Amino acid sequence: MHREPKLERFNESVLSKYQVYNSIFLTLPFDDISKTGSLLPLFQEICEAGFKENKNPSEIIETFFSKYQDDPSEEHQISLLFRFIQYIERQVVLFDAIEDASFPIVNNMDGRGTLRNVKEEAEAKEKTPELREYLKRFNVRPTLTAHPTQFYPGAVLGIITDLDKAIQKNDITLIKKLLAQLGKTPFFKKEKPTPYDEAVSLIWYFENVFYQSVSKIYNYIQQNIFDGEDIGNQVINLGFWPGGDRDGNPFVTTEITLKVAQRLRSTILMNYYRDIRKLKRRVTFSEVDTIITEIETPLYQSAISKTGKIKMSLEDFKSKLHEIKEIVENKHQGLFVEEIDDLINKANIFGYHFATLDIRQDSGKHAEVLEEIINTQPDLLPKNYASLSNEEQIEALTKVEGNIDPESYEDGITKSTLSSIYAMQEIQKKNGENGANRYIISHSEVPQSILEPFAFLRMCGWNKPTVDIIPLFETVPDLKASPDVMETLYNNPVYREHLKSRGNKQTIMLGFSDGTKDGGYLMANWSIYKAKEMLTEVSRRYDIKVVFFDGRGGPPARGGGKTHQFYASLGSGIENEEIQLTVQGQTISSNFGTRDSCRYNLEQLLSSGVSNEIFSKGKNQLTDEDRETMTRLAEISYETYTNFKQHEKFIPYLEKMSTLKYYSKTNIGSRPSKRNKDAKLNLNDLRAIPFVGSWSQLKQNVPGFFGVGTALEKFEKAGEFDKVQQLYNNSVFFKTLLENSMMSLTKSFFALTAYMEQDKEFGEFWKIIYAEYKRSHDMLLKVTGYDALMENQPAGRASIQARERIVLPLLTIQQHALRKVQELQAQGESAEKMLEVYEKMVTRSLYGNINASRNSA
Numbered sequence: 001m002h003r004e005p006k007l008e009r010f011n012e013s014v015l016s017k018y019q020v021y022n023s024i025f026l027t028l029p030f031d032d033i034s035k036t037g038s039l040l041p042l043f044q045e046i047c048e049a050g051f052k053e054n055k056n057p058s059e060i061i062e063t064f065f066s067k068y069q070d071d072p073s074e075e076h077q078i079s080l081l082f083r084f085i086q087y088i089e090r091q092v093v094l095f096d097a098i099e100d101a102s103f104p105i106v107n108n109m110d111g112r113g114t115l116r117n118v119k120e121e122a123e124a125k126e127k128t129p130e131l132r133e134y135l136k137r138f139n140v141r142p143t144l145t146a147h148p149t150q151f152y153p154g155a156v157l158g159i160i161t162d163l164d165k166a167i168q169k170n171d172i173t174l175i176k177k178l179l180a181q182l183g184k185t186p187f188f189k190k191e192k193p194t195p196y197d198e199a200v201s202l203i204w205y206f207e208n209v210f211y212q213s214v215s216k217i218y219n220y221i222q223q224n225i226f227d228g229e230d231i232g233n234q235v236i237n238l239g240f241w242p243g244g245d246r247d248g249n250p251f252v253t254t255e256i257t258l259k260v261a262q263r264l265r266s267t268i269l270m271n272y273y274r275d276i277r278k279l280k281r282r283v284t285f286s287e288v289d290t291i292i293t294e295i296e297t298p299l300y301q302s303a304i305s306k307t308g309k310i311k312m313s314l315e316d317f318k319s320k321l322h323e324i325k326e327i328v329e330n331k332h333q334g335l336f337v338e339e340i341d342d343l344i345n346k347a348n349i350f351g352y353h354f355a356t357l358d359i360r361q362d363s364g365k366h367a368e369v370l371e372e373i374i375n376t377q378p379d380l381l382p383k384n385y386a387s388l389s390n391e392e393q394i395e396a397l398t399k400v401e402g403n404i405d406p407e408s409y410e411d412g413i414t415k416s417t418l419s420s421i422y423a424m425q426e427i428q429k430k431n432g433e434n435g436a437n438r439y440i441i442s443h444s445e446v447p448q449s450i451l452e453p454f455a456f457l458r459m460c461g462w463n464k465p466t467v468d469i470i471p472l473f474e475t476v477p478d479l480k481a482s483p484d485v486m487e488t489l490y491n492n493p494v495y496r497e498h499l500k501s502r503g504n505k506q507t508i509m510l511g512f513s514d515g516t517k518d519g520g521y522l523m524a525n526w527s528i529y530k531a532k533e534m535l536t537e538v539s540r541r542y543d544i545k546v547v548f549f550d551g552r553g554g555p556p557a558r559g560g561g562k563t564h565q566f567y568a569s570l571g572s573g574i575e576n577e578e579i580q581l582t583v584q585g586q587t588i589s590s591n592f593g594t595r596d597s598c599r600y601n602l603e604q605l606l607s608s609g610v611s612n613e614i615f616s617k618g619k620n621q622l623t624d625e626d627r628e629t630m631t632r633l634a635e636i637s638y639e640t641y642t643n644f645k646q647h648e649k650f651i652p653y654l655e656k657m658s659t660l661k662y663y664s665k666t667n668i669g670s671r672p673s674k675r676n677k678d679a680k681l682n683l684n685d686l687r688a689i690p691f692v693g694s695w696s697q698l699k700q701n702v703p704g705f706f707g708v709g710t711a712l713e714k715f716e717k718a719g720e721f722d723k724v725q726q727l728y729n730n731s732v733f734f735k736t737l738l739e740n741s742m743m744s745l746t747k748s749f750f751a752l753t754a755y756m757e758q759d760k761e762f763g764e765f766w767k768i769i770y771a772e773y774k775r776s777h778d779m780l781l782k783v784t785g786y787d788a789l790m791e792n793q794p795a796g797r798a799s800i801q802a803r804e805r806i807v808l809p810l811l812t813i814q815q816h817a818l819r820k821v822q823e824l825q826a827q828g829e830s831a832e833k834m835l836e837v838y839e840k841m842v843t844r845s846l847y848g849n850i851n852a853s854r855n856s857a
Helices: 006-028 037-053 059-068 072-101 115-124 128-134 154-169 171-186 196-224 254-280 286-302 315-332 337-350 363-376 392-401 411-433 447-459 476-490 493-500 512-517 523-540 563-568 585-592 595-615 622-646 648-657 658-665 688-697 708-717 720-732 733-748 750-758 763-784 794-853
Strands: 140-143 359-362 439-441 468-473 505-511 544-550 578-583
Touching: 006 037, 006 072, 006 794, 037 059, 037 072, 037 315, 037 750, 037 794, 059 072, 059 794, 072 154, 072 171, 072 476, 072 794, 115 196, 115 595, 128 196, 128 254, 128 595, 128 658, 140 196, 140 595, 140 648, 154 171, 154 196, 154 392, 196 254, 196 337, 196 585, 196 595, 254 286, 254 337, 254 411, 286 315, 315 337, 359 363, 359 411, 359 563, 363 411, 363 447, 392 447, 392 476, 392 493, 411 447, 439 447, 439 505, 447 468, 447 493, 468 476, 468 512, 476 493, 476 505, 476 523, 505 523, 512 622, 512 688, 523 622, 523 708, 523 733, 563 595, 563 733, 578 595, 585 595, 585 794, 622 708, 622 720, 648 658, 648 763, 658 688, 658 763, 658 794, 708 720, 720 733, 720 763, 733 763, 733 794, 750 763, 750 794
Parallel strands: 140 578, 359 439, 439 468, 468 505, 505 544, 544 578
Antiparallel strands: none
C-alpha cells in the first residue's frame, strides 16, 4: 500500500487538525472577559510582523494595543497579557494532544528501527541466530528522573490523555467539552511539590504506559524471534530517581525513600490484580478457577496494605501462574494461554519492585559524612585519615566494617546518608533485590569518591552488600581521569571481590548535562565518547563487563535529541550490551507519554544496540585521521566556549537578561536550582536545567552550538574543510552530533532579543552570541550540504516551527515583562508593587514555552 511522505502525514494529521480544533478552542466561552480568544491571533500577527520590522517586544505590544484597543490602562493591558499567557499554554496542550493522537499515523510503527524491521533484516541477512544470542544478554534501562522540567500538573495530563482518545475518534462534542475543561483548569501549583508528589506523578507513566508497552515488546520478541521459547533475559528494565536522588535535594528523606518504594510496590501489585481479574473472566475452567481465587485476594490485600505487608511472595505468585498455564495447556487445549504468558512475563520483568529506585548523592556530601564518622567513631577509621597517603586511605576505606546506628547522630547529612543505606536493605527485603540495589556518586573525581559510600555500606552491617556502586563522571577533567580511577579500583582486592559478587559487572554513569555546561557541546560529547572507549579497554583488560549509564537531559545540549542514532553509531571499541539512560521532564511525556510512542521509542533504542552489534559491527570505527580531526574540532570548540564562559558579562547576562532566577519560583520541582545556598551565583553550583533552560527561554540555545561554528570555520580557513567533510561522511557519531546541534539552532530566534544589541552593558556580549549562531548556522549547512537546517527531518522541523509559532506571542510577553522589570528596578521602592506584577508575568510565561519545546531543559 502506498504511504505518503512523513511530512505530508504530519501536515494532514497534526497541523490541519490543530487549525480546526484551535479555532474551536479560541471561540469557547470559558473566559469572563470577551474577545480574548479572537484577539490572540491578531496579537500573533502583530508579533510576526513586528520582529520582521526589527521592533523590540515592548514596541510590538505597544503597536498591538494602539491598533486594537482604545487607549487601555496599564492594568487592562496587564490583565489581557496574562490571559494571553493562559490561552497560549492551553494551545500548547492542544497541539501536544493532537501530535500524540497522530503518533502512529505520522510514524511508521513497523518501519526502520522497529522490532519487526530488525527481525526481517536479520532474516534477510541470515543473522537470526546472532540476533537471538545478542537479545539474551542485551538490555535497555530508561530511568525516569525528578528533574523539574514537566510543567503539566496531573489534572492537565489527564485532559491530554482524554483529548488524545477523543481526537483519534474525531469526537467533536467531547473535544469541545475537554477544551472547555482545559480552559478552566489551573496550570500552575501554589506550592512546590514534595519529592513524593513528584514520584506519584511519574509512577503514573509506569502504571498506565510502560506496564503495557514493555510487555508488548517482550511478548513480540518471545513469540516472533524466539518462537515462544524463554528468552532468559528481561530485555527492558525500568529505573527511578524520585525519592532516591538526594544530590542537592534536602527534601529527600529516608521516610520519602521508603514511601516511594512502597508506592512502586503497591502500584505493580494493583496492576497484577487487575490483570488477574481480566484473566478470571477468560480461564473459567475447573481447577484453574480455584488457583486464580488463591492469587486474587492476597494480591489485592498486599496492594492496599498500609503497612506494606506482603500476603503472597513473588515466588508463590509466579509458581501459581505457571501452575495455571500447565493445566490450561494439558487439559484445556491452551485456550487463552497467551494472556497467561503475558502475565508471567510481566511478573518476571517487573517483580514486586516495578522499577529500581536508585540512590544518588554528591561526593562532597560523602566527604562531610566521613569526617563526622571519623570524629565520632574512632574505632572505625584512623583519626589521622586526612593526612594519610592515597593508598593508605583506600586501604582504610575497603577494610572498614561496623554496625553504626544512624539514630546516634543528630538530624543532618550523616544521619540521612546512613539511614538511606538501612532503607535500601529494607526495600530489598520487601521489593526484592532489584527494588534498590544501585548507589550513584555525583562528581566522582578520585577512587576515594567511590569507596566512601562502599565503606558506608559496610559500616552499616552490610559486609557483602548486594549493591552496585556507580561513579558519575561529568566534567571534562573527571572524564579524562576516569580510566585511572577505575583501574585503581579494579586492582583493589576488596573491591574486586565485591565486583565478583556482582557478576564481574561495573556500571559507570557519564553525565552529558554538567559536561556540556563545563566543556561546551563538542568537547563534552567527544570526551564522553573517548572516556567510554578507555573505560571499555581497561575494564576488558581486567575481565570486567562495563555498563554505561548516560545521564541525558531533554535537549541536544544535555545529550538529548536523536539518542537512538547516537547509540547506533558506537563502534566495537565501546561496550554496548546495555543501554541505560535518564529520561526527564517533557521528554518523558513526549517520548513515552502514550503506549504507541513509548513502544516505538523503546524499540528504537533496542534496535540501535542491535544495529551497532549485529548489522554494523566494525563499520563505525573512526580512522586515525578522523579521530585527529574530531579531537582538533573539540579542542577549538572547547577553547572558544571556555573563553566565552569566562567573559566578564557571562554570569551578569544570565542574571539580568534571562529568566534564570525565575526557575526557582515556578513550584514545579522539589529541588533547589542551585546545589548551595550562597547568594552569589556560581556556575559550578548552578544546575544544568536552569542553565540550559534560561538560554532556551532567550531563544539563543547557546549550550547546543557555541563553539561548533568557530571550530568548523577554522578548518575552512586553513584549507582543511575536506577533513571535516570526510569525518561527516565516515562517522555516524559526528553526523548525529551535528544534526542534534541543528535542532538547537532551529529552536533559536535571535530577532526576539535583537534589541539587546543596543544595550550599553550587554550589547557587545549579545553580538558575540549572535555571531557564533550565524557562523554555526552557515558552517553546518556547508558541511551537511543542506539548504536549510534539519532538511533531512522535515516532519521534525515542521513540528518545531509549529510549536515556535504558537509560543511566539508568549515569548514576546516574557521579554516585554523582563524589560519592564529592569525599568522598575531602577525606580526603587516606589515601583515595588508593579515590579511584583511583572516578575509574576515572567514566571507565568515560563510554563508554556518549556512545554512547547518538549526538550528544552
